Amino acid sequence: MNSGKTRATLLGVVAAYMFYLAYQLFESRADTDTTMTPAARILFIAFFVLAGIAVAVYTVHVWRHSSEQEEEQKTKDDENSLK
Amino acid sequence: MNNKAILAALKKNAMLIVLVLVYLFFLILTKGSIFSPSSFAELINQNAYVYILGAGMLMCMLTGGNIDLSCGAFVCLLGAFGGVFMIVQGLGTGVSIALMLLIGVVYGCVLGYLIAYVHIPPWIATLAGYLAFRGLGTSILSANSKTGSLAPFPVDFQNIFYGRVFPTEKGVFNWPCFLFGVAAAALVVLVIFTTRKNRLSKGYEADTVKAAAVKSGLGAAVILLVMSRLALDGGIPTTLLWVAGIVLIYSFITSKTTVGRHFYVVGGNMEAARLSGVNTRRIMFLAYLNMAILTAIATFTVIARSQSAYADVGKNFEMDAISACVVGGVSASGGAGTVLGMVVGATLIGVINLGMSLISLDANYQRVVKGFVLLAAVVFDILSKKRQK
Missing domain, CATH: 1.10.287 (Helix Hairpins)
Known part of the structure; x- marks a missing residue:
């Protein structure tokens, strides 16, 4: 696995963690002894969902880019071996 | 010293400066509580697992941004085994520690083999552990205890991993x-x-x-x-000795040994490393074997501090270790990062956690802050990568 793809994996984990944080905030909505207002909770859930989507989109971009680079390198290596 | 040199020094030590600023921020917010002797001890004891797991995660990430998602769940499983060995079976502390280390070594060898020689992507191999180990650990605990947790651990085990060296009364200068x-x-x-x-x-x-x-x-x-x-807090915590020992050993390995430099080379360009004669498979194998052993050591400190083995132990440990590395400047693509950087990252996260609990910040707001910190570190990494291009 090339370093671009492993970087994409790490970014994917971060994206998943953002969704997980949003889920944790959603889960705690029944908590009565919290100082977080419902409006603030909705705002932060929305923020983390959007952040997760943004990082996930970037992850796909990094993955695709490194796959293209891998293909290009493979083609170059094949051409060189034929020469 | 000219402006360029000052700017370069500031850039190089950015995270250290952020750490100092955050500490000063909480010093004001907590009205000095974070400067108390007990807070210093708590910072080390509470975050010992982050430093230990961070050292292991650093070695994995150096090989190319690879991570271990199973370390938190493995802490739960190993803690359960430790509870069974020491509390249920009554085995000696030394024997139990040796058995737990052996389990760590076996897991590390299996994981390292699957990743290095069978070429299973690390995130898939360790995801299996993340999903399976907590369930296994919980089953072991439920089978051996009505309450689902095992306690208390023997006093000598607690003294080794959560004791004091040359203990004195608190308030008396040690x-x-x-x-x-x-x-x-x-x-x-x-x-x-x-x-x-x-x-x-x-x-x-x-x-x-x-x-x-x-x-x-x-x-x-x-x-x-x-x-x-x-x-002023009763002496040197043994946790500090474990953390300092591991940090020093890994600083030495990464900067002064050939095998340590090979981790950087493999992460920089694996193909070039292989063609240069570096045994890349062995390096990958060692990274994950090392991570498993450090996870075992982290387990000792965690269960000694909590004085029990329970099902929720180790939750989110992998994210704490990854965050410490990312915040500390370890590159997500591999080949760059230092032990000192990881220590600064772990300390920053520890100060934020401690500061938030000292001001009794709501648990939900604590999650929000942790999320912001991780997101900021990732954005910083993305922008640095773009600037490099």
């Missing part, structure tokens, strides 16, 4: 602790100046005498400050 700090500070000064002398003698670029003096002075001052605060 001189052995302070003298240990003096020795450590002297060692830091010696190492910095010796490294400078060696680099100059081999014709490499080195810090000026002024820069080396400032670096060593600041390092020594921090060590003396921390040890003087701990001296």
Whole structure:
């Protein structure tokens, strides 16, 4: 696995963690002894969902880019071996 | 010193400066509570697992941004085994520690083999552990206890991993602790100046005498400050000795040994490393074997501190370790990062956690802050990568 793809994996984990944080905030909505207002909770859930989507989109971009680079390198290596 | 040099120094030490600023921020917010001797001890004891797991995660990430998602769940499983060995079966502390380390080694060998030789992507191999180990650990605990947790661990086990060396009453100045700090500070000064002398003698670029003096002075001052605060809290925590030992060993390995440099080379360009004669498979195998062993050591400190093995132990540990590395400047693509950077990252996260609990910040807001910190570190990494291109 090339370093671009492993970087994409790490970014994917971060994206998943953002969704997980949003889920944790959603889960705690029944908590009565919290100082977080419902409006603030909705705002932060929305923020983390959007952040997760943004990082996930970037992850796909990094993955695709490194796959293209891998293909290009493979083609170059094949051409060189034929020469 | 011209402006360019100052700017370069600020950039190089950005996270350290952020750490100092965050600490000062919480110092004001907590009205000085974060500066109390017990807070220093709590910072080390509460975050020992982050430093230990962070060292292991650093070695994995150096090989190319690879991570271990199973370490938190493995802490739960190993804790369950530890509880069974020491509490249920009544085996001796030494025997139990050896057995737990053996389990760690076996897991590390299996994981390392699957990743290095069978070429299973690390995130898939460790995801299996993340999903399976907590369930296994919970089953073992449920089968051996009505409450689903096992406690208490033997006193000698707790003393080894959560005790004090040369203990005294709290509030009484512990001189052995302070003298240990003096020795450590002297060692830091010696190492910095010796490294400078060696680099100059081999014709490499080195810090000026002024820069080396400032670096060593600041390092020594921090060590003396921390040890003087701990001296008022009953002595040197054994957790600090474990953390310091591991940090020193891994600093040495990554900067002074051939195998340590191979981790950087593999992460920089695996194909080039392989063609240069580096056994890349062995390096990958070692990274995950090492991670499993460090996870075992982290388990000891965690269960000794909590004095019990329970199902929720180790939750989110993998994210804490990854965050410490990312915040500390370890590259997500591999090939760059230092143990000191990881320590700064782990300390920053620890200070934020401790500060938030001292001001009794709501648990939900604590999650929000942690999310922001991780997101900021990732954005910083993305922007750095773009600037490099």
